[in-house]
Amino acid sequence: MPIRISSLPRPLATVLTAFVAAVGRLDKSLSPSDTIARLRQYTFTLSDSIYILHITLAAFWITLMQFPPFPFKLVIPILYAIFLLIPLTSQFFLPAIPVASWILTFYTSRFIPESWRPSISVSLLPTLETVLYGANVSDILTRFTHPVLDIIAWLPYGLIHFVFPFVVAAFLWLFRPKQALHLWARTFGYMNLIGVIIQILLPCAAPWYELIYGLTPANYSMPGSAGGLGRIDALFGSHGYETTFSNSPVVFGAFPSLHAGCATIEALFISHFFPSMTKYIWVYAGVLYWATMYLTHHYLIDVVSGACLATACFYFFLPDEFRGPLATAPPTTPGRRSKYDVYDLEEPRSRGAEVDDFELSSASDEEMDITYRSPLPGQQQQQKPSEQGKKSHRHTASIASLIRAEERVEDGWSPIIGSFAFPPGSPAASREREDSRV
Incomplete structure (x- = not known):
């Protein structure tokens, strides 16, 4: 009978759930051609020259290495190169190159000739x-x-x-x-x-x-x-x-x-x-x-x-x-965006965050936040100094358009009634008054 994760103790269930998710995020390809294709598309930078140092250091220590003897010691770089070519293993062995350099240096230092030693x-x-x-x-x-x-x-x-x-x-x-x-x-x-x-x-x-x-x-x-x-x-x-x-x-x-x-x-x-x-x-x-x-x-x-x-x-x-x-932050799944990325929101801080950090603000006249729009035409509320320069929120809730609907008719908003109300002074409103007189 399979064991349900929910029936396990909470710490163990948390670790097991995280392990399943981590395995799901792995690149499980075993084809070296995938790695070669990525190398062809990769843009090398100056910082990548550090790998030249690692190759030089590895060649030096393998040359000094007396056990295992030649040619068996060549198995070490060959195996490591294979691990780097396979996508499944390269995602672990590529970042671990500094660790491998340290282990090789520590082990092979015993073979340094005494005449070279201080x-x-x-x-x-x-x-x-x-x-x-x-x-x-x-x-x-x-x-x-x-x-x-x-x-x-x-x-x-x-x-x-x-x-x-x-x-x-x-x-x-x-x-x-x-x-x-x-x-x-x-x-x-x-x-x-x-x-x-x-x-x-x-x-x-x-x-x-x-x-x-x-x-x-x-x-x-x-x-x-x-x-x-x-x-x-x-x-x-x-x-x-x-x-x-x-x-x-x-x-x-x-x-x-x-x-x-x-x-x-x-x-x-x-x-x-x-x-x-x-x-x-x-x-x-x-x-x-x-x-x-x-x-x-x-x-x-x-x-x-x-x-x-x-x-x-x-x-x-x-x-x-x-x-x-x-x-x-928790790990992210490749190809899957969080809700903050999907809706272009700034991710809130877990601790020490204040209410002002998450208030909505306006960045331009073309993109006015409904929170600070005045109910009266031609008037806008003054923003707090602490709110100026913050990132604007491009997605406003449509439910906000229904709040205090009757009081917003003068600004062109329609209340929740059976008929549609036109803004005062508009041609449509004049025609409606004439029709009502007739």
């Missing part, structure tokens, strides 16, 4: 920490540990961090215009790409290195460490985090903290596109900031720099149209 800084971050904040804040936060605190730190840092970007993308896809999802992929991808490039060009040791090796010089042959996450491995009797971090492609990538950057960019997107969730998402971000230092993976300056990088990327890529009511 020297590793061990004392830069703790020195800046002390100079800027008066103490080594991250060291203070790690002096007291407890299994409960370990779990609280592990959840956002070692678990939710890797899942939450997909959650944000899913909610933007379901409940906001598709441009919001494209903005998320672009901003999230470029922020992480910039962060990884900084980590490669300015390698710095994390607090766990200072706890293990002190301030002795580091080299690229040293394995990474799980830091405080090692206590989570011991708690669950596993070696997952120790294995993962010891084989990390960027062992000395403490600055900036991309954990803090991701939490910040997620909080900015959620608070901007879903304002009702603002306080909850920033609580999550605050807990993750603390977790990065408690687990000895970042200094406070790393957290601050990651948050600043995310904020700069968010406001740099945020277009003007998403700075207004469109940020909280």
Whole structure:
């Protein structure tokens, strides 16, 4: 027996309804010829030159890539090109090009020859920490540990961090215009790409290195460490985090903290596109900031720099149209216009709107709003100063012509009576008076 959506709990029914609608908005074509036809009709602009950078960057990293070996590594660009040609998949993989560039850069950085790499800084971050904040804040936060605190730190840092970007993308896809999802992929991808490039060009040791090796010089042959996450491995009797971090492609990538950057960019997107969730998402971000230092993976300056990088990327890529009511508008179905577009109405704001914002006004003498037309000929009501210059309403309700009909005869309006009344002084009115005399 099929399950009715209306019988489900309201949150689940809302998500399921939005999912069905989102799937209906997808381009389900599997023909590459459709994509080629769109490319022929597309007008390229200067901003499209960014794809040349992505192609160049991908070619560089694939050349350096040692695993998988040649020619198997060529499968990566071939598959991605196929996904871009198929309309069904291209609508996801095209906006995700910055994300793909970041993942490729992060993974392949392990194959950079050591002769190309800059020297590793061990004392830069703790020195800046002390100079800027008066103490080594991250060291203070790690002096007291407890299994409960370990779990609280592990959840956002070692678990939710890797899942939450997909959650944000899913909610933007379901409940906001598709441009919001494209903005998320672009901003999230470029922020992480910039962060990884900084980590490669300015390698710095994390607090766990200072706890293990002190301030002795580091080299690229040293394995990474799980830091405080090692206590989570011991708690669950596993070696997952120790294995993962010891084989990390960027062992000395403490600055900036991309954990803090991701939490910040997620909080900015959620608070901007879903304002009702603002306080909850920033609580999550605050807990993750603390977790990065408690687990000895970042200094406070790393957290601050990651948050600043995310904020700069968010406001740099945020277009003007998403700075207004469109940020909280529901998605639109292609080929289907809203009632505001159909009737040429200005869409009202959901909150903070005043009555004056929706009053009708006149833009010209040829297009006079009936609301401000005087019942007496030759007289018109004076408009308020706040109403001048507003967008005119081209569609007036016909029912307005029936209001106070008897009082509008002098202006040429017919009352709701059995006979038709002519305006005084008109030839038709004179003939009617003569006929009545006869």
